[in-house]
Amino acid sequence: MTLGVDSRQLLSYEKPPVNEVICSVLFDPIEALLTPHIGLLWQRFQPDYPFCYEVDPLPPKVEVFNNQVIETMLEESDLPYLPRVWFISSDDTKIVQIQRDRLIHNWRKISPNSEYPRYDSLIKAFQGHLTSFNGFLQEGELGTIQIRQYELSYVNQISQGEAWETLEDIGKIFPDVKWQNSLERFLPKPQYIHWHTRFDLPEEFGRLHISIRNGLADNHPTLFFELSVRGIGKYSSLDLMQNWFDVAHEWTVQAFADLTDKKIQTNIWKRRG
Numbered sequence: 001m002t003l004g005v006d007s008r009q010l011l012s013y014e015k016p017p018v019n020e021v022i023c024s025v026l027f028d029p030i031e032a033l034l035t036p037h038i039g040l041l042w043q044r045f046q047p048d049y050p051f052c053y054e055v056d057p058l059p060p061k062v063e064v065f066n067n068q069v070i071e072t073m074l075e076e077s078d079l080p081y082l083p084r085v086w087f088i089s090s091d092d093t094k095i096v097q098i099q100r101d102r103l104i105h106n107w108r109k110i111s112p113n114s115e116y117p118r119y120d121s122l123i124k125a126f127q128g129h130l131t132s133f134n135g136f137l138q139e140g141e142l143g144t145i146q147i148r149q150y151e152l153s154y155v156n157q158i159s160q161g162e163a164w165e166t167l168e169d170i171g172k173i174f175p176d177v178k179w180q181n182s183l184e185r186f187l188p189k190p191q192y193i194h195w196h197t198r199f200d201l202p203e204e205f206g207r208l209h210i211s212i213r214n215g216l217a218d219n220h221p222t223l224f225f226e227l228s229v230r231g232i233g234k235y236s237s238l239d240l241m242q243n244w245f246d247v248a249h250e251w252t253v254q255a256f257a258d259l260t261d262k263k264i265q266t267n268i269w270k271r272r273g
Contacts, residue, residue: 010253014270017156017225018116019217020108023126023245024151026060029101032142038085038098041136045129049087049096057084057099062149063207063230065200096129101148105129119249123242130238147236150206152248153228154256160221163264167193167214173223173261174212201251205244206231208251210259225260227252 042052084099093114097104105126107117134145158164163173167190171178177195194213201208209228216222229248235241257265265271 010250011257011271011273012118012253013265014272016116016269017158017162018109018154019157020106020153020155021116021119021122022104022106022151022153022155022228023122024102024104024153025130025145025147025241026062026102026149026151028146028148030137030143030145031100032140033082033100033137034080035082037136037140037142038082040140041098041133042085042087044132044136045087045096049089049094051088051090051092053086053088054083055086057082058102060101060148061230065204094125098133103130103133123245123249126245127242130241134238145238147232147238147241149230149232150235150241150244150248151228151230152245152252153226154252156225156227156256157217158223158225159217163261163268164223167191170212170223173264174225174259175261176259177212199255201229201231201233201247203233204231205233206248208255210255225256227255 042049082100084097084102087096087098089095091114092110093108095104095106095108097106105122107122108114109116130145137143137145158173164170168179168181170193174195177193179190192214194211196209196211198210199208206229209226209230211224211226213224214221215224217224229251231244231248233244235244262271
């Protein structure tokens with residue numbers, strides 16, 4: 001398995017359908033982290049992330065092997081409830097999320113003019129936020145980050161009219177998920193599709209989850225194509241973190257190319273390389 005892949009050597013697209021990218025690290029809960037600390041932490045992020053929002057914390061979802069996936073609920077604690085806090089950029093496209101056991105950095109497409117900043121830029125920002133958070137914990141003697149798992153996710157949105165009109169056309173975009181349209185069939189046209197599969201990466205490095213479903217985005221029929229890699233392998237050190245993300249990124253890019261039609265990649269998303 002190649003480590004430290006140069007992202008410039010991978011396929012790229014001038015007009016990719018990506019709508020959101022998520023970089024995340026799950027760690028042992030920082031029990032000393034309290035609501036007042038989040039306010040102090042926001043002061044460090046506030047120049048670039050002037051808005052703040054609270055949501056419920058995410059439960060941990062940890063990959064294990066031997067053909068199992070363990071999804072644990074929020075761990076019980078005697079500490080008061082602490083929400084997940086979003087620090088939001090002024091243009092609303094970037095979010096830093098903090099909870100007791102997780103730091104997440106999102107980029108999201110807010111308008112057609114929101115340009116995808118590319119992986120190299122996102123991973124650099126994510127690393128910077130994690131370094132800043134780790135420094136804050138050490139200065140406040142709140143604890144240290146003990147990493148349990150990384151995650152890299154891409155959410156793509158393909159609107160109706162962009163290579164498809166009805167769900168029967170799904171095979172035009174995803175050849176592996178073709179709907180066999182025939183007058184001899186008993187079943188009517190499908191109203192909803194949700195296809196999910198997963199792949200193990202070598203050496204228990206992690207697991208790639210892929211899903212395709214239809215829904216609405218801004219009240220417009222849309223296909224949602226999500227690719228997520230979760231795991232840790234032998235890369236529990238912060239010094240080796242980018243190696244993990246580089247490999248996860250490579251698998252995501254290659255999976256996208258494998259699962260989507262080559263003509264659409266070229267003609268609509270303007271494939272390079």
